[in-house]
Amino acid sequence: MFFSHAPSPPNRSFPALRAIGALILREMSASYGRSPGGYLWALLEPVGGIALLTLFFSLTFHAPPLGASFELFYATGLLPFMLFSEVQSKVANALTYSRALLAYPTVSFLDALIARLILNALTKLIVSYLVLQGCLLIFDSRASPDPLRIFEAASLAVLLSFGIGTLNCFLFLRIPVWQQIWSILMRPMFLISGVFFLTDHLPTWAADVLWFNPLVHVIGYLRHGFFPTYEPDHLSAPWVIGVSLVALAIGLLALGTRYRDLLAR
Template sequence: MRAILALVLREMSATYGRSPGGYVWAILEPIGGIALLSLVFALTFHAPPLGVNFPLFYATGLLPFMLFSDVQGKVANALNYSRALLAYPAVNFLDALIARFALNTLTKIVVSYVVLGGCILLFETRTTPDPVIILEAYGLAALLALGVGVLNAYLFLRFPLWQHVWSIIMRPMFLISGIFFLIDSLPRWIADWLWFNPLIHVIGRLRAGFYGTYRPDYISQPYVVGVALVCLLLGLLFLGRTYRDLLAR
């Protein structure tokens, strides 16, 4: 626990302590993105695909996507980030993974609370938030980020080219994860393909937690959990056997 806490404090200092504003930028980034999306689509459409408020609709899509994208990226690079410290016997690869996952997940959840709470307080959203469903959706997003991040932590070390390939894969994910649309409104053949994107399920579940009348029947929590756990177990298995050799290369 002391090693994990030390790594968390080091991460906080390096990520947020050296820039003016620190944690303020973690809040301003999604607010800026949501404001831009709301402005662009408000000029094009009379109402969002769900509900009556553009900022809340795009916030419920953008925030879980950002949690997944940022947390998995931090976890995936955790061993490279802490390479020097992993040479000490008191620090192992699990400490580095847990520290980065815990800090960045907690940060994104707090940011989401502030942004989503601000949308509800400042605008007429006509929503009935369900805390249980909302927490479930964020739990799914965090578990998926952990699983994919741990597997990528191995793949980035074992196959350096994969890091570039993964960055290319993540670019269209922003467009096909349901941030701008509801999968229910798409043609069936497109929806069937997008169903395999686990982020579609996460974002749909979060929106169900805010919009009481929205009950998407395509959501499969076991599918998201299964993808996350398979990635997590594979990543831990490979890293446990090879991480010291990979770091020594």
């Protein structure tokens, strides 16, 4: 008696890794290949810009709400905000950017999303490390960094960027005007995410409203990682994770069934 075995489904792990790697190299070449210094310029340009912003605001605000260095206080607020803002934007436009390559059966929409996430999140994390390390070396910050808490804050920032970026990727394709609406909504986010202040110093009603902003928690966790004496009782990692995963799930489900039709419009 002969037994026939059904062929096992093809393992997509290695093709997916090759596709993601190729997409990353393609974007690096397209985005940084023609600029002086290549990818190095992608790191130095934001480092210089953030350093100038930090110096400008440090001359305006001499007494930081936390710690002894306004430069470090401002950097711990600005860097996670910029990471979220720029990474989610890159992820949100990933399918439009890679529209031609998605015609190949070996490249999936998820490959395009992950490739953009890896490249841009890694770039912003390196920039953040350089700026924060510079603040610690140059200024008398009296900070005591906790690597574990800093890693927690960075992980939350990347996860939130991926979740919101994936959801926006679907919404930008399905409702094109949403891209303009989102751009308008992001403008006041810089002011209400705790970049310049601590929510602990706000009236209770204002702190309760801002609690629903996940970026407030991300920034709070990063500052807690640099200033151990800062122990806010309003931070909630489960809230950030929940918002991120719900947005990610909705975005992936919607894109998985409709992204080809949406790109063909």
